[in-house]
Amino acid sequence: MSLYNQTTTIDKIVDIKDSLPKKQRQLCDYILKNHQSIGLITIKELASNANVGISTVMRTIDALGYENFNDLRKDIYDESVPSVSKWTLQKSFTEIEKEEEKAPTLVQVWEESVNLLNKSLDSSLMENFEDAVDCIIKSSYINVLGTRPYKATALYFEQLLGEFYPKIRQLSHDTEVIYDKILQFEENEILVVFAFEPYTNRIIEAVKLTYELGNRIILITDHISCPIISYASVTLKVEVSEEQFSVIPIMALIDALVIEIGKRTSEESIKKLKRLEKTLIEKNITFSY
Structure with a gap:
């Protein structure tokens, strides 16, 4: 599924890159990862940065x-220029004066996190977010997969949504039998997959098998050069x-997905949460005044 409202050059690159020779695919991947800066470089610089020849660029x-x-x-360049949006987050920190020193680690991490949230929240993410929630609500079961740090x-x-939405299954615990589990998917089950660089072969093959079976896939990823983006029904890209x-x-996106699903199923969801809260108190699992 396209990340944009209409066909763009970026769309074209995503669509054709897998059918191109190896060096041209390498160039396409570089452009997809660095498209925001392509408008400022020469053809020679592009070839050098992507580690290909100028002839490859021309082809x-x-x-x-x-x-x-x-x-x-x-x-x-025209596609990469961000449009002004009322949803843009305001910068949370003022410039901190430094005497030839770096800002403290906490400040650096905090500021960079705000910057990432700011850059992630664009019109594409907002549009695809609605499609992702629709896909989840209409599914008979949600299967979730992430590997390495993204497990x-x-x-x-799974934990957050499972508090009130029981139709969710975790596939990340034992990836040795991942294909066995995917082959048991029913027609309306979906796969929600977290795929970030460096992409693992297990994730790639799991998504391909899910696609071949005809089940829908929600992909949460970092780059439009992600090798499984063409298999996704909905793509949610974050910075x-x-x-x-x-x-x-990623965590902010998960929070938003869970809250929106809760809103759309509010009557039943609130009833389940209240029952869970009551049970946890009765069993002395949670503290109550």
Whole structure:
């Protein structure tokens, strides 16, 4: 599914890159990861940065239906310029004076987290968010998968949503039998997958199998160059930092998904949460005044 409202150059690259020769795919992946800066470089710089020859750039330009690099560069630049949005988060911190020192780690991490949230919340994410919630509500069962550090985000999603929405199954615990579990999917079951660089082969193959079976896939990822983006029914892309490891945008997205699902199923969800709260107090699991 496209990340944009209409067909764009970025869409074209996503659509055709897997059918191109290896070096042209390498160039396409570089453009997808760095499209916001492509409008400011020369063809020689692009070739050098992507570690390909200028001839590879020219052949890729032709494959995309352009006559020259300047036209390609202009279109990518125009698509990459962010539009002003009332949803843009305000900067949370003022500039901290430094005497030839870096800001404390806490401040650096905090500011970068706010920056990532700010950059993630764009019109594409908001539109696809609604599609993702619709897909989840209409499904008969939600299967969740994440590997390596992102197993934690998959577990958080299951734990939070599972408090009131029982139709959720975690696939991240034992990936040795992941294919066995996927082959048992019913027709209306979906897969919610967390896929971030470095992408694991197990995630890629699991998504391909799910796609082949005809089940819908919600992909939460970092780059539109993600190798499984073409298999996704809905893609939710969040920003990642080049400065530090952070899952803040992912966690915020999970919170928003769970809250919206809760709102759409509020009558039943509130009833289940109240019953859970009462049981936990009665069993002396949670403290009550």
